[in-house]
């Protein structure tokens with residue numbers, strides 16, 4: 001989005017138009033006043049009348065009054081301006097000024113010509129009348145009053161007598177209607193044929209409705225010019241004189257061709273609307289800070305970002321600062337000061353307190369605009385909320401930290417496990433040698449103790465192996481190589497491997513394979529055996545003599561479910577949520593049943609890395625069911641990517 005350039009007059013085009021050039025040639029200056037801000041723009045001719053170089057900014061009203069207007073004329077000028085503002089009548093004032101270059105006193109006339117309602121701007125003219133003949137200046141007819149200037153600018157003037165019959169149009173007014181300058185002044189009833197049909201009735205009503213004392217009639221309409229047939233928009237302003245007794249007198253009216261002006265005004269209004277919509281869509285609030293008075297001007301969106309409701313008064317500077325996060329205040333003052341001193345753009349992110357107690361991140365961007373004297377006088381810009389962005393950034397940072405910490409932990413674990421295994425293997429190896437050494441046999445007490453050393457050693461080795469495995473899988477250093485694995489073969493292999501243990505424990509293990517069971521699953525064959533072995537040996541371990549473990553399989557949609565059921569000890573409901581966490585033994589730490597608490601953590605990691613999931617149902621004292629949910633092999637033989 002391009003920012004509107006507040007330094008450009010709405011009528012920039014007009015200042016450069018052929019009309020303006022003609023006007024300039026006649027020594028008539030144009031000016032434009034923004035009623036809302038009091039800001040003014042002067043054409044080069046206006047600047048020249050004041051002895052100022054072309055292209056310089058127009059002085060502010062107050063500076064203008066102080067430095068240019070003759071002190072004796074000041075009160076009258078101010079009264080005239082105030083009167084025109086109050087009544088809405090055109091402003092016209094004659095006053096003396098002192099030129100900036102030569103210091104000479106000159107007499108100027110300044111007059112407002114057209115009000116651009118949509119942009120709250122007034123366009124006017126200024127001309128130097130120092131050398132004009134006193135008598136001419138004081139002449140009483142409308143034509144003479146407005147004189148030479150009006151003709152040059154293309155303003156038409158006219159009068160209408162109360163009886164409707166008399167009246168006088170200036171030559172320029174006739175030209176505006178496309179009539180020859182020396183044509184007779186048309187009667188009121190004769191002008192309608194030149195007005196486009198759509199506007200006729202409206203103009204008729206305005207024309208035949210008397211203008212109240214003190215009121216100003218202003219309206220626009222379209223005419224088809226008598227000479228070239230072109231359609232032009234004319235804007236007329238009229239007021240009627242009344243005598244002391246209240247009798248209606250002459251009506252004076254001024255007319256200007258506003259075709260291009262209105263077009264520009266419409267475009268400007270469209271543009272403003274477009275910018276408003278764009279700002280709204282982008283959540284952009286507008287702000288303005290008067291650097292001299294410290295006053296803020298905010299639009300509704302900026303106010304909403306500060307939790308101000310429409311009724312709340314705007315913030316003073318110190319209130320604004322008090323709403324900022326303490327850590328951001330100094331930065332804000334610095335940013336504005338830097339922009340102020342060196343004209344640097346403002347771009348700052350800061351926190352403001354929210355009504356609900358939290359902080360809201362805002363980003364403000366803007367720039368400093370210089371006043372007529374070249375010194376910075378206000379900064380303007382936009383602001384928008386960045387809380388969500390900031391949060392996302394903070395989360396990403398936290399995630400990165402956690403990932404780094406996790407990677408470091410994995411790295412540490414795998415190194416440690418490796419370092420532990422070497423001496424442990426030595427311990428187990430020598431223990432075995434001692435047990436088997438027939439040349440130097442152990443006593444039966446020593447043999448028993450050695451068995452404890454060996455059991456503890458094997459337990460430690462299993463633990464270290466599991467930790468290493470877990471770390472490798474977690475860091476994805478052990479990639480899965482899935483393929484179609486025949487389920488029946490894998491299960492029976494596992495059952496065979498656990499047979500010595502299950503026989504010892506007195507637990508029967510079965511493979512139930514109903515007809516509809518899937519023949520194969522999509523899995524890494526080695527890891528699948530590890531999964532099944534873990535679940536089956538748990539079913540045996542956490543069981544009673546005479547108990548059973550049943551392995552089964554079925555389809556669930558496009559997946560296979562392999563279940564390992566037992567009628568063993570079961571798991572307390574409260575333990576289930578943590579069951580798959582490493583080292584969690586679900587309360588069986590002191591049960592005498594050997595284990596590390598890593599088996600189920602491995603199961604979960606492995607099955608998930610194969611694109612599957614693990615589920616559990618268990619009732620304490622009755623038994624458990626663990627289910628592996630795994631993808632089925634792709635029917636067409638094309639491997640599916642892992643999720």
Ligand code: ADP
Nearest residue numbers: 538539542570585586588595596597598599600
């Ligand atoms: P480990 O068996 O080495 O302790 P696991 O991770 O395999 O570790 O299991 C964690 C805990 O879950 C076990 O200590 C046990 O309390 C419980 N558990 C696992 N499988 C079963 C089961 N089939 N029946 C009852 N409890 C079980």
